[in-house]
Each structure stands twice: as C-alpha cells, then as structure tokens.
Amino acid sequence: MKAKIHVYLKPGVLDPQGAAVAGALHNMGYDEVTAARQGKLIELDLTGDDVEAARKRVDEMCAKLLSNPVIESYSIELA
Amino acid sequence: MKAKIHVYLKPGVLDPQGAAVAGALHNMGYDEVTAARQGKLIELDLTGDDVEAARKRVDEMCAKLLSNPVIESYSIELA
Amino acid sequence: MTQYAEGITAEIVKEHGINDAEYAVILDRLGRAPNLVELGIFSVMWSEHCSYKSSRAHLGKLPTKGEKVIQGPGENAGVIDIGDGPNGKKMACIFKMESHNHPSFIEPYQGAATGVGGILRDVFTMGARPVALMNALRFGAPEHKKTRQLVSGVVAGIGGYGNCVGVPTVGGETNFHAGYNGNILVNAMAVGLAEADNIFYARGAEPGQPIVYVGSKTGRDGIHGATMASAEFDDQSEEKRPTVQVGDPFVEKKLIEACLELMATDAIAAIQDMGAAGLTSSSVEMADKGGIGIALDMDKVPQRETGMTTYEMMLSESQERMLVIMKPGREDVAYEIFKKWELDVAVIGETTDTGRMVLTHKGEVVCDIPVAPLADDAPKYERPYFAPEVRAQLNAKDVAQPSHMGEVLLKIMSSPDMASKAWIWKQYDRHVMADTTASSEDPSDAAIVRVHGTNKALAITTDCTPRYCFANPFEGGKQAVAEAWRNLTATGADPIAITDCLNFGNPEREEIMGQFVGCIDGMAEACAKLDFPVVSGNVSLYNETNGVAIPPTPAIGGVGLIPDMAKRAHFGGMREGDILLVVGETEGALGASVYLKVIEGREDGGAPLVDLDAEKAHGDFVRGQIRAGRLSACHDLSDGGLACAAADMALASDMGIKLAHEGNVPMHGYLFGEDQGRYLLAAAKEDAIAILQDAKADDVPVHVVGLAGGTAVTVNGAHPLELDRLRAAWEGWMPALMDQLVEAAE
Amino acid sequence: MKSAVIVFPGSNCDRDAHDAIEKVTGQKPAMVWHQESELPEGTQFVMVPGGFSYGDYLRCGAMASRSAIMPAIVAHAATGAPVLGVCNGFQILTESGLLPGALMRNAGLKFVCEKAPLTVENANTQFTSRYEAGAQLLVPIAHHDGNYFADTETLDRIEGEGQVVFRYGRNPNGSARDIAGIINEQGNVMGMMPHPERAVDDGHGGTDGLALFESLLGSA
Ligand SMILES: Nc1ncnc2c1ncn2[C@@H]1O[C@H](COP(=O)(O)OP(=O)(O)O)[C@@H](O)[C@H]1O
Numbered sequence A, B: 001m002k003a004k005i006h007v008y009l010k011p012g013v014l015d016p017q018g019a020a021v022a023g024a025l026h027n028m029g030y031d032e033v034t035a036a037r038q039g040k041l042i043e044l045d046l047t048g049d050d051v052e053a054a055r056k057r058v059d060e061m062c063a064k065l066l067s068n069p070v071i072e073s074y075s076i077e078l079a
Numbered sequence C: 001m002t003q004y005a006e007g008i009t010a011e012i013v014k015e016h017g018i019n020d021a022e023y024a025v026i027l028d029r030l031g032r033a034p035n036l037v038e039l040g041i042f043s044v045m046w047s048e049h050c051s052y053k054s055s056r057a058h059l060g061k062l063p064t065k066g067e068k069v070i071q072g073p074g075e076n077a078g079v080i081d082i083g084d085g086p087n088g089k090k091m092a093c094i095f096k097m098e099s100h101n102h103p104s105f106i107e108p109y110q111g112a113a114t115g116v117g118g119i120l121r122d123v124f125t126m127g128a129r130p131v132a133l134m135n136a137l138r139f140g141a142p143e144h145k146k147t148r149q150l151v152s153g154v155v156a157g158i159g160g161y162g163n164c165v166g167v168p169t170v171g172g173e174t175n176f177h178a179g180y181n182g183n184i185l186v187n188a189m190a191v192g193l194a195e196a197d198n199i200f201y202a203r204g205a206e207p208g209q210p211i212v213y214v215g216s217k218t219g220r221d222g223i224h225g226a227t228m229a230s231a232e233f234d235d236q237s238e239e240k241r242p243t244v245q246v247g248d249p250f251v252e253k254k255l256i257e258a259c260l261e262l263m264a265t266d267a268i269a270a271i272q273d274m275g276a277a278g279l280t281s282s283s284v285e286m287a288d289k290g291g292i293g294i295a296l297d298m299d300k301v302p303q304r305e306t307g308m309t310t311y312e313m314m315l316s317e318s319q320e321r322m323l324v325i326m327k328p329g330r331e332d333v334a335y336e337i338f339k340k341w342e343l344d345v346a347v348i349g350e351t352t353d354t355g356r357m358v359l360t361h362k363g364e365v366v367c368d369i370p371v372a373p374l375a376d377d378a379p380k381y382e383r384p385y386f387a388p389e390v391r392a393q394l395n396a397k398d399v400a401q402p403s404h405m406g407e408v409l410l411k412i413m414s415s416p417d418m419a420s421k422a423w424i425w426k427q428y429d430r431h432v433m434a435d436t437t438a439s440s441e442d443p444s445d446a447a448i449v450r451v452h453g454t455n456k457a458l459a460i461t462t463d464c465t466p467r468y469c470f471a472n473p474f475e476g477g478k479q480a481v482a483e484a485w486r487n488l489t490a491t492g493a494d495p496i497a498i499t500d501c502l503n504f505g506n507p508e509r510e511e512i513m514g515q516f517v518g519c520i521d522g523m524a525e526a527c528a529k530l531d532f533p534v535v536s537g538n539v540s541l542y543n544e545t546n547g548v549a550i551p552p553t554p555a556i557g558g559v560g561l562i563p564d565m566a567k568r569a570h571f572g573g574m575r576e577g578d579i580l581l582v583v584g585e586t587e588g589a590l591g592a593s594v595y596l597k598v599i600e601g602r603e604d605g606g607a608p609l610v611d612l613d614a615e616k617a618h619g620d621f622v623r624g625q626i627r628a629g630r631l632s633a634c635h636d637l638s639d640g641g642l643a644c645a646a647a648d649m650a651l652a653s654d655m656g657i658k659l660a661h662e663g664n665v666p667m668h669g670y671l672f673g674e675d676q677g678r679y680l681l682a683a684a685k686e687d688a689i690a691i692l693q694d695a696k697a698d699d700v701p702v703h704v705v706g707l708a709g710g711t712a713v714t715v716n717g718a719h720p721l722e723l724d725r726l727r728a729a730w731e732g733w734m735p736a737l738m739d740q741l742v743e744a745a746e
Numbered sequence D: 001m002k003s004a005v006i007v008f009p010g011s012n013c014d015r016d017a018h019d020a021i022e023k024v025t026g027q028k029p030a031m032v033w034h035q036e037s038e039l040p041e042g043t044q045f046v047m048v049p050g051g052f053s054y055g056d057y058l059r060c061g062a063m064a065s066r067s068a069i070m071p072a073i074v075a076h077a078a079t080g081a082p083v084l085g086v087c088n089g090f091q092i093l094t095e096s097g098l099l100p101g102a103l104m105r106n107a108g109l110k111f112v113c114e115k116a117p118l119t120v121e122n123a124n125t126q127f128t129s130r131y132e133a134g135a136q137l138l139v140p141i142a143h144h145d146g147n148y149f150a151d152t153e154t155l156d157r158i159e160g161e162g163q164v165v166f167r168y169g170r171n172p173n174g175s176a177r178d179i180a181g182i183i184n185e186q187g188n189v190m191g192m193m194p195h196p197e198r199a200v201d202d203g204h205g206g207t208d209g210l211a212l213f214e215s216l217l218g219s220a
C-alpha cells in the first residue's frame, strides 16, 4: 500500500518559499501567477492491506513526526 | 485557476530526507513503513481560464524553474 | 463618563492584561472610554515586555556611563566607541541581547529563528552592519522528554536564520538544568559596526514628515505575542500556538542591505524596527522620542491577508518590517532602493504637531489618542520583595575526598554543562564575512571578530552561572559580570561594556522579585568596580510553569577590544616544558560547584564570592603579560576550577599537564574549587620567571601549579587521565544525547 | 586580470570574494548585480560567490540560475574564460547546467560548518596549478546542501576526465565519491563547496585557499 501525505502551511502562516517562487516567476515574465505556496509531499510504502487501520497509523505518524502542528496541516491519501 | 504541481525525485536519485523520514518512523516503531520519499507540492494561483493554455505555460514554468531535470520529475494538475 | 465603550466589557479589558488601576489611568488620559483598537494599543505599550513596569525601578541602579559609551540604554541597542576604523574614521560597536524564551518553547525552530531576526534588526536599525551573533541557551535536564526536540529545533532555528542572513554565529553558552524543563531560555545577541558619526536613532522626527513602511507585508502573525511573552505559562499555553510567527531570513538579508544603502543617503529623519507589538511600538516610540504626533492611513499598510482590521494591523508581529520617517520630499530615495531589493515599500502616513496618534481606516478615524501617556504614563511598580536566604559557604573539608582524581575529571568534563558543544556550533556558519579569528571551535575564552580592514578586533562573550545566582543572587549577579570581564581579559582584550538579558520568574512573587533585585545589585557593583557599564539589555519575566520559576539567569553579553591583533592570547598554544601558573588564590570553593552537582549529586552550599578589587588587579596583570608576549597559553578559571581549565588547555594544545598539589586545601577542593578571579597561564621557563617577578612587584598572587608534557593530565604523578580518553568522552556526550533523537525532515 | 563578482539577493560571501580577489590581484573586482544583462567590458574572471541566493528556497541556486545575468555568464564561459562558483555559487552553476550533477541536502540533514580536510585531485587546472597534486588542505565548509549527486555514468566520466578537482578527506555531507569540487570538460568552469576565500590570511586561521586565487590570477 502507498500513502501520499501532503503537508502544507496553515492558512495565514507566512510562506517565505512560496512568496520567493512567485517573485521569481514574475521576474521570468509569468505575470498570470498571482500567488504561490509550497508544501511537502511525503510518500510512504506500507506493508499490510487494511486501509482503515493504515489510515489511523499514518494519521498518527503525521501528528507525531511528519507535520508541525503549530504551523502546518496535512492531508492523507491511501492507495 | 489553480495549478498543483508535484515535484518528485527521479528513481535512482538519492533522497536523504526520505531516508531520514523512514529511519525516524522505524525508530518510533512504525515497522510497516518500508520506504519513504519526499517531494514538493507547489500550488499556483493563476489568472485566465483557458485550461489548455495554462497547462502549457505551467509546464514551461516547471521545466524552466520549478524542477531540476537532472534529479526531478513533475506532474501537473489544473483545477 | 461611561466606563466602557460599545462592545467592550470588563472581561475584555482584563484579557488585555490591564488592571483596574491601569484602566482608570486610561479613562483619565483619554477623557473617555477607549475603543478596542485603543485598548489594544495601551495593552501592548503597557505590557511588561514593552514598558518594563516591574523592572524599571531597579534597572536604574546599573551604571550606564563610561568614557567609551556613545549611547547607553534607551535606544534600540547600545553604542560604544572603538577608536579609528580602516579609513581613519571613528568607529562604533553596537550591540544588544534579547530573549525569545516563550516562543521558542512553543515552536523551537521559528521561535529561535525569529529571536535572531529581531535582535539583528535592533542593531542594523541604528545604522550598523551586523558582524557577529552569539546565543545563550538554557535547556531542561538532558533526560527530560522534551529536551532533545527543543535543542534540535532551537539550534536549527538559530542556524537557519543566522546562516542565511550571512552573519557569523561565533559563540555562546549552553546549560542543562531541570529548572528549565518547562521554560527554556533562548537569548540571542547581535553585534554590529558603524561609523560613529553615522548612527541612527529613533529620536529625530519632526512634524510634517512622511512615514514609510518597508519590508514584509503585515499578516495576522503573533497577535498578542507581546502580551504572551509577559504571561506565565500553564498547561494550556501550547494551545496558543497560532500566535507564533514565521521568520524569513531572506527578506531580512535584503532588508539589511537596503536599509544600509538608504542610511548612506541623508534622507532619513528617524528609523525604527517593528519588534514586539510591531507597528504600534515602532510608531509610538518615534513619535514619543520626537515629541510629535502621528497619523496613519491603515488602508496603505501592505497586507498579506484580506479583511485585516486596524486592531490586527496595529498588533501584528509579522517579522522583517521597518518604519522609516523620511525627510520631506525624499520618499523617492526609499522607493528606489527598496524596489531594487524587491521589498514592499509604502508611505502610510505622516508625522504631525498634534501629539496624538490618529489612525484612519476605510475613511473613518478608528483611534485618536495622545501619544505621551502611552510611554510616560506606563505603569511602574515597586514590587514588594524579600531577599532570599543566603546559603552558607561549603568547606571542601566537609565533602568526601574521591580516590582517583583522573576519573572524577573525566566524569566532570563529560557532564552536560562541561562537555563539548560542537554538535551545536557545527550547525552555525562561524566564518562568513571572513573576519572571524576565534569562534566556538577555537581555544579562546571569547570569540574574536576583526574590525573589517583593520588590525583590531572585537572580543565577545556571554556568561552567567545560574547555580550561583540561585544560591546567592547578589554574588551571582556580580560573578556573571566578572566572568564576562575575565573571559574578555583572557584573550588580551580591554573589556568595554556589556548588554544583559535578565531572565527571571514571576515578579509578583516576593522571592522572585528578591532574586531580581539581588542580581541587579550585584551586577551594578561589579559594573561599577570593573568600569564595565551596561549599554543595552532586555528583561524577560514570568519565566515559570505551573508556579515553578526558572533559576535566576541574568545573562551577560560582554564586548571588548583587542587593539592589536598581534597581542592576544588563547589556550591552545601550550608547549612541552612550559610552566603552568595560576593567578589568584585557591581556597577550594565547592559550594554550588559543578563538582558538587556531578560527583555528589548535590546543589547546595554558598556561591563563591567575588573580590572585585582582586578581580581587577588579577585581570589587569594578565592582560599586561599577554601584551608583553610572555604567554603561550591563557585561560580563565571558571566552572570545574583548575583541573577543568587544565583539561581544556591540554586538549586544545594536544599535550599533557602534570599538576602538583600542595598546601592545606584538600585535593578535590584545590582541583575543582571554583574560587573566582583566577587564570591559568602557560609560559616557557624564562618567561615564567619574569611573570613571577612582575607578580611580586605588583603584589598579585601567582603560583606555579604544574608543568606541560606527556599525554595525560596527572596530579602529583598519579591520578592519570589520558587525553585520548578525555577527548572521546568530552566530545562524545552531546552526540550521544542527540543521536537518540527521532528527527523530522526539514 | 579583470574580475567580476556576481551579487544575487541573498548572496553573503560577495564581500569575502571581493576581498580575496583584491588581495591577490591588487585590483578591485566589479560587483555585478544579478539584474544586469551584461558583464562589464573586459571582464576575464567571473566569481559566483556563496550565500543563500533567494533564501535557498525551492532548490538552492535554482532561482539565481534563472536571473538576468546568467545568459551573459554562460556566454562568457563558452569563450573559455574562467568562472568559479563557491558553495551557493557551485549550486548555481549546476542549476544553470554549466556543471554536471546536483547538490542535494546533506546526508545528516543538518547544516555543517567545519574546517574540512581536502585533497587536491587535479593540480593541472588553471585554478589549482599552484598546488601540488595530492596536496592536503584545510578549507572551511558551511552548507546545508553540499551532497554532490550525479548518475554513475556521469561520475565515471568526470572521474575519468580528471574533472574531480577536490575530494573530502572525511566526507561531511554524503557526497558521491567524496567529491568536494569539480571542473567542466573544457577546464574553465569550476565549482566547489569549500570556501577558499575564507582561508586567505592568517586571521582566518589558515591560508590554504590562497594558492587557488594565485593559480588563477597570477601574482604573489
Ligand atoms: N549555544 C552555543 N552556541 C555557540 N557556541 C557555543 C554554544 N554553547 C557553547 N558554545 C561554545 O563552546 C565553548 C565552551 O563554552 P563555555 O564552556 O560556556 O565557555 P566559557 O566557560 O569559557 O565561558 C565556547 O567556545 C562557546 O562559544
């Protein structure tokens, strides 16, 4: 089984990377870009095939390690 | 319009962050994790509503700036 | 007069940390009830953090003047004269230390990073190019469940910010103690250089001048952070997370360059960084110091988020922002420079002659209050206190003698406070700017940073021994200042002045206030006697969790000048056959010592006493010997006494030391006692003879204590500790601690 | 020799590079802002300095390598003129395709600042002619992303062509084959993670970087 975890900054939290990327795209002439945000994508390979059990475990991993609850949120996709 | 760009390391490229994540999860007792990879998720807000035109432009942005072809691949989702 | 404006309740006033008496003053000064924006502004300006309401009454005791002081406390940072620069122009050194304790406990990476960003802004706001960073860190017990994660995050945050802005982090100190389990201390110090006649102050604005906002956009970051920094922790504090700000060192770097470029023109009337309580404190301070009024159009404030209210904009603590009052008609100069650096810039208002702060938002006046009361009428409390009981001295004769001194030395050198902190400082770029001559990795009692393009250097140190301050606040305060002076002296520098960061618990508790007053009194005495004035500083109170306060921790940041780089000393140059000498008397003070804690598991006993006259005489003597070129190595004696200083010297010189013990002081007291005012010197035989002769003439006590040679530290030919073993243990402790850490990526 | 140091927003070793070049040549290099589209008339040596251009955001060196001045640097390199990238400059040169491979996050994931032991692998380049082949140097490193990566084929090729110029004595960051610095096939574009400009006078605690500037710039 594979888990795809998307970790992103909570709304309202400053995203310096996103801001710099938007600036660089503007400098390169991509004026249609009005904002950019950058997040992390973590992919895990998992043994087992109980999707619901896996979701619980991955959720735990996210809360404990993969995201920083002070400034980040996350979402999980299992496949 | 929003573009979601997923940038990931090509197979065979070493991924120190992914390796560290897998190692840390093992130390925490998540033995079901057999591998981890870390990529980037970049979200762009775009003006205009021609999806196909946008895709071409975003593809260009990815090739020129958002990914490094020596080590990375990317995929684009528009919505 | 109605007591409360529409929508305001007693509860809301209380949430703003304003008590009844304070509220009554606001009603009186306004002649009406404040609205929410006005209440918010009073609340941040009158918070402990901005107003120093509990500490002001005592801070005044600290000596702040001296021949070399250009600007003492009261501005963004202190300024001292360091003589001529590369082009013959008079140079100044500008420095300050500040705490970021509470934010770092909640979010260690961002808390520490934004602490570095904030202290850098205090320094470059005054026109200085930052040239060095230091950090003084106190963590909980190493085995405490949170400690590793906090260490890892704080260190990464300090490095992440400092490395990126390109200012070397050259030194610091790190302690571990259970007293900080629930409340770590992260104190950062920044040092900068400027031409003495091109310093910028918050004062100097006149009516009719444009107010220019530069830097990052304003978001809803850290609203009420300033009040949080002054509030005691409880178990719910971790819920207050969203108030943590995120730093952007890339923008800070651009801001430094852009501000220095703007300052090279003559277009600025006054300038102020937006620190705690951002737009509020920066505008009020400039208005107050210039004796003028201020009018802001909130619609013009660059905003990161939509729908922001005036309240949010005025209280936001978004990072990397500055407020500049320009000379009329010179706005273009600022626009051109800040556009080049791709930073936001906007004229958001102007100075007035009304003495009032008037804010307009969407065409309506949303705040109209007199400026003066915000600063002048800030509450000032003479908090009641009692002096804590002073513990009795501890005689070495009453502490059991260990059998093998080498094994004891090994244990002490690999204990948390004494072990190498390479795990930390390897994560800091110590060499960027190419002027670092000595940093954490080098055998130097202070960091040494050259004054660019000259043969002079700054010596910089941070010091405090909280165990002593806890045992005896007065002596502990004295000792912290004396140790900083001693560390600068040991490099051959002339100590010039200090900054401080006074970290204490809840001042509303009488014993805590007693610690605070005791430490200040001790510091004041040491500063006066050593001619080592305080030029800037910061107070951090309410450092406690669930009613348990941290050990009193008045961190001292000392700065000195090495006039000639050829005449300095370090402790890595000992050569075979060198004679080892101790300057100062050894009585074996084991009270509150590292020995007692590590070997006996005790923390009792009185703090060692500092004889300031002796301190001065010994230091001046040592500095003279350094400048006479007689020493191959020089090290101050502090934690762990003679044996630990000898071990440092032996490791750094890669050469053993044969110590000799004689006299009445028991061997463990002799080796590990922490008597103050002492130095360990190594010198070739003929130099040692000359030193002893000078000592006699100057009436300074100097004793021969050993000889350099071999591959071990020994005492009276016994108790051997091989250097290889010592090095492995000393270097190994911290990696062993941290390697158990489960580390998150990024 | 006329030199230029390129300045990007976030460069922070630009002054250090300037001073090292001035020390060796007695001439001040031109400081060239990234938004320029041409190098100053007569420029021979171009140095891309260290730092955190664009905050190291996205990928280290990525945004800088797309800036206005880069085409001019690429064209300059094509004429065979010397170009040196140090630390972030090395990252910018790989991102721009002037040098093969990429610099990834350090294997230990932490920023590493230390004096790194290096071996001169190739003393036959215009950057290293004043070193002995096999010489052992001590040069400061300070980076978060210095872990050199290239596919096996590329690694074999650059090894075979003598394009590995410096190797670490003790690998600090996980770099493939301990690589610390490489040169292009033509021998005029070099990139390295260690900072030679931080080892050019006694106050630095070592002068092992000096010979690099002397090799290239002649004098002293
Ligand atoms: N947090 C830190 N950051 C940088 N350097 C540190 C830190 N902690 C300790 N060090 C360095 O480790 C060395 C030993 O520190 P310390 O034992 O406190 O010195 P001293 O007793 O001479 O004041 C010093 O060079 C100091 O700068």
Ligand SMILES: [Mg+2]
Pocket: C444, C445, C446, C487, C636, C638
């Ligand atoms: Mg010392």
